[in-house]
Amino acid sequence: MRGFTHYISGLAVATFFPSLVADIRMGILIPVIAAASAYFPDFVDFKFGKFFARRDYEIDPAPWDEKKHYAPKLVRIKDLSEKNRYQFFAIEGKVEEILTKGSGTISYEIIEKDGTVRTVKEEYNSIIFTLSDGTGKIVVDAFGDDYRFFEEEFGQIEEGKEILVFGYVDVDPDGSLRFVVSDAPHPQRIADTIAEAIETAYEEGEKIVKIHNIRLPGDVYRRFVVHLDPPKREVRVEMGPIVTPGGIAIGGEPPEYRKYGIAKVNVPFIKTYPKPTRIDSFSGPEIAFRRTKHRGKTVVKDRFLPWHHGFSHSMTMGVIIGIFVFLFAKLFGYSHATDLALASMIGQWLHVFEDQLGFMGSNLFPPLTKDVIPGFKLGESGSGLTNFSTAWLMIALMIWNFNRFTNPRPIPISDATLLLYLIWPSIIGFGIAIAKSFKLRREINELMDYYTNLEAFEEMEEVGGI
Amino acid sequence: MLPLSDILIWSFAGVLFGSLISWIPGFHIYNIIALLVAVFGVGEKMPVEAFPFFGLGAIVAYSYVSAISSVYFSVADESAVFLLFPTQRYLLLGRGHEAVLLYLIGAVSGTLILVLGMLFIFPKVLPPIYQATSPYITYFLTAIVLFMFMSEWPKEGDRGRTVKERLWLAWRQILGGILVFFISGILGFIVMNTSVLPTTSAYTRLTPMFIGFFGMSWVILNILSNPPMLPQKPEDMIESSIYNTLKASFGGALGGTIAAVYPIITGGMGALVAGHMTSQRGDDAFIISQGVNRVLYYVGAFSLLFLPNLRLTRGAGAWLVSSIYTPKSYSEYIAAIGVILLAAGISFLFTYALSVVIARSFNVMHIKKVSYFVAAVLVVISYLLTGWMGVVVLFVSTVIGLMAAAFNTRRSYCLGGLILPVLVSMTGHTGAFMHLLGLG
Numbered sequence: 088m089r090g091f092t093h094y095i096s097g098l099a100v101a102t103f104f105p106s107l108v109a110d111i112r113m114g115i116l117i118p119v120i121a122a123a124s125a126y127f128p129d130f131v132d133f134k135f136g137k138f139f140a141r142r143d144y145e146i147d148p149a150p151w152d153e154k155k156h157y158a159p160k161l162v163r164i165k166d167l168s169e170k171n172r173y174q175f176f177a178i179e180g181k182v183e184e185i186l187t188k189g190s191g192t193i194s195y196e197i198i199e200k201d202g203t204v205r206t207v208k209e210e211y212n213s214i215i216f217t218l219s220d221g222t223g224k225i226v227v228d229a230f231g232d233d234y235r236f237f238e239e240e241f242g243q244i245e246e247g248k249e250i251l252v253f254g255y256v257d258v259d260p261d262g263s264l265r266f267v268v269s270d271a272p273h274p275q276r277i278a279d280t281i282a283e284a285i286e287t288a289y290e291e292g293e294k295i296v297k298i299h300n301i302r303l304p305g306d307v308y309r310r311f312v313v314h315l316d317p318p319k320r321e322v323r324v325e326m327g328p329i330v331t332p333g334g335i336a337i338g339g340e341p342p343e344y345r346k347y348g349i350a351k352v353n354v355p356f357i358k359t360y361p362k363p364t365r366i367d368s369f370s371g372p373e374i375a376f377r378r379t380k381h382r383g384k385t386v387v388k389d390r391f392l393p394w395h396h397g398f399s400h401s402m403t404m405g406v407i408i409g410i411f412v413f414l415f416a417k418l419f420g421y422s423h424a425t426d427l428a429l430a431s432m433i434g435q436w437l438h439v440f441e442d443q444l445g446f447m448g449s450n451l452f453p454p455l456t457k458d459v460i461p462g463f464k465l466g467e468s469g470s471g472l473t474n475f476s477t478a479w480l481m482i483a484l485m486i487w488n489f490n491r492f493t494n495p496r497p498i499p500i501s502d503a504t505l506l507l508y509l510i511w512p513s514i515i516g517f518g519i520a521i522a523k524s525f526k527l528r529r530e531i532n533e534l535m536d537y538y539t540n541l542e543a544f545e546e547m548e549e550v551g552g553i
Numbered sequence: 554m555l556p557l558s559d560i561l562i563w564s565f566a567g568v569l570f571g572s573l574i575s576w577i578p579g580f581h582i583y584n585i586i587a588l589l590v591a592v593f594g595v596g597e598k599m600p601v602e603a604f605p606f607f608g609l610g611a612i613v614a615y616s617y618v619s620a621i622s623s624v625y626f627s628v629a630d631e632s633a634v635f636l637l638f639p640t641q642r643y644l645l646l647g648r649g650h651e652a653v654l655l656y657l658i659g660a661v662s663g664t665l666i667l668v669l670g671m672l673f674i675f676p677k678v679l680p681p682i683y684q685a686t687s688p689y690i691t692y693f694l695t696a697i698v699l700f701m702f703m704s705e706w707p708k709e710g711d712r713g714r715t716v717k718e719r720l721w722l723a724w725r726q727i728l729g730g731i732l733v734f735f736i737s738g739i740l741g742f743i744v745m746n747t748s749v750l751p752t753t754s755a756y757t758r759l760t761p762m763f764i765g766f767f768g769m770s771w772v773i774l775n776i777l778s779n780p781p782m783l784p785q786k787p788e789d790m791i792e793s794s795i796y797n798t799l800k801a802s803f804g805g806a807l808g809g810t811i812a813a814v815y816p817i818i819t820g821g822m823g824a825l826v827a828g829h830m831t832s833q834r835g836d837d838a839f840i841i842s843q844g845v846n847r848v849l850y851y852v853g854a855f856s857l858l859f860l861p862n863l864r865l866t867r868g869a870g871a872w873l874v875s876s877i878y879t880p881k882s883y884s885e886y887i888a889a890i891g892v893i894l895l896a897a898g899i900s901f902l903f904t905y906a907l908s909v910v911i912a913r914s915f916n917v918m919h920i921k922k923v924s925y926f927v928a929a930v931l932v933v934i935s936y937l938l939t940g941w942m943g944v945v946v947l948f949v950s951t952v953i954g955l956m957a958a959a960f961n962t963r964r965s966y967c968l969g970g971l972i973l974p975v976l977v978s979m980t981g982h983t984g985a986f987m988h989l990l991g992l993g
Contacts, residue, residue, distance in 0.1 A: 090704050091829030098696055111692045114980050119696050130703050138710055138719035305645055331642050333836030370711045471832040478830040490685045497684035
């Protein structure tokens, strides 16, 4: 659920305590602590936990320019190395020598929507030249669609011309660096790193991958999508269009020949959520890969945002919050400390329960329980339907409580009738969400059955690991 | 009640007046109406009973036509806090006209929702709900402010090399927002509770502060950033869907209604709450929802003045008008609904036509030159309404508005200028706060 849904749940919980309602009515605002407690788990995770989280692999396809805070970063040639392969940069320098300029036919594979691979042959023009920036020199290569763009931008390239060129770093078979003109990084590095993380997790237990997003000038982002494909044992990364922070694509689709990165994974893994991970605006995600048992078989399982829904999202934490609020309120001499502590604890528990309705689930009773209990899969955290239904229910409950605890009642009808008048939108909303969730849960179960019966898993056990 | 012909004439005059000034960046209809009252007065040239309809026409026009300044000239008031950045992007892509069209879709949707609400829902539902919840307004307001602080999304921090660096990058923005809120609050407290501004400016004493927070600071940013005047496409095309439009309309209406009904809660705060409640995503949905939100917030709030069984005065426009004449009968309420429809129709056509003209000739006059002119006019307005001290307040609040931009934080934190003094007053701590500031 979204933050405000949790927050308003805490606000609503406080209104179930007549003593707190009376205080609020008199202008004593301390019961707002119950709302803050209900939001606390997300506050802790997103304002602190996220920044403390361990990162075993950090994927930054397009490092930011330190002054401008967007990509591409202006780099000096001497600072580039093999480690930067496929990363997106800008280089400013002088054209030293034009090596070749010509045309030919290129053939490359593209992946259709159904996952099948098709080979395409295409005519292309190209230019290869060396660029020097005073710190070193590098071979620059522009071909195909990128050549067309390059020609439009720079016109006729001549030796001695000063240019600012952007693209990704590549490494030739002999180990020398090459700079390929492009408007996006190549996705292969992302795919390779994720595949490596999965394989290492299979050996060592757990690896966390931080994937940074690609921010471009004008507060727009290059979208890319990570597909984990357990049946094919592949990680596929697809470079997408440039999008606004609101997710609207504004063009800039990369050409097919540098759109996909595919890396094979040599160990069995499963994906717990049946959708690919999309990375565009805001910040990039962290994904933990953990070795685990899936129906008796050793596999690597993914977990999105591993720092989220940990101890902060447990019932145990709710008890701690309750005790802390009680002591705090007592210290300041608040006369309804017990009610406030209870409201705060229940508010936090409501947060945990509301999140449990989704996919991620939480470790509910640490230290008694050690692992996450899967969510009920009623809807995604960003679902407008479930968020609105819950928030509306809380607003309805607040109005209902305010009315019940006021004498004479501002709305002079029976409690049951008023409640029904107020909550019907939420009942309809939840009804639709539950109906929709059946389909999704069926899909996930089918996927899990498929993993279990996958031949590759059996084969692995027979040969004792791949 | 005035004859229908007079109502039509005066409301039409209001629409015309509102349309002519609302597209100019930095101009807010409330300030301009206050200026009109201060300079010309009401009662001589305009009958007092006509003033609410004149005001209604002007406010409807503002809620439509101000889309032009928000989209093409990057200046909007706080209620457009979410609108600003998506529209800037549309403008940079040459799709400013499309952003205006999306906004207009929202505004029309908002008008229909408002009119239907005024006809069938507000008279019956609003009074009991308001009566049941109004004693708890301070609680809601405090809760929203606290949520604003708690929910600030750190825009940076991910790329810090160490934990310490990541935390600092994230928290400097959050702390900056808190600082802006409290400095704004102290300024607002001084403006409201001391004689720094002349007592003759009772109805307009907050005007220079708000001009500084939301108008002047953005005009100055326009001058400093010197944005490129890129060619704009004047074609009538939008990229959205019926689903997005309906969802955005619902969210916008929710936020706008909350802001319209409850005092101090502004359009931007309402949008924040409703955006979370309905989980809105997408630039098109944002812009549409802002169209709905602003109509509900501005026109809806003002219309509550006409509702005989509720009689709520919401917003600076309503306070100004009610000080001269408050409508009393259902006939005036029904007439107001008619005026909203008429004014919305005219404002829609005016905004659309103006957007086409501006899109076709966008690079004729540079925004920087317009901004210099507007900055001078804003200083003059502040001086005429509140004297030289008003200009000083304008200067200070402009600096605070610029601080919000420098910290990359929410502009709506500047609302601390209104929220903090009101909260202090509502909780009965004005004297103690005065003492704390060394003012009494």
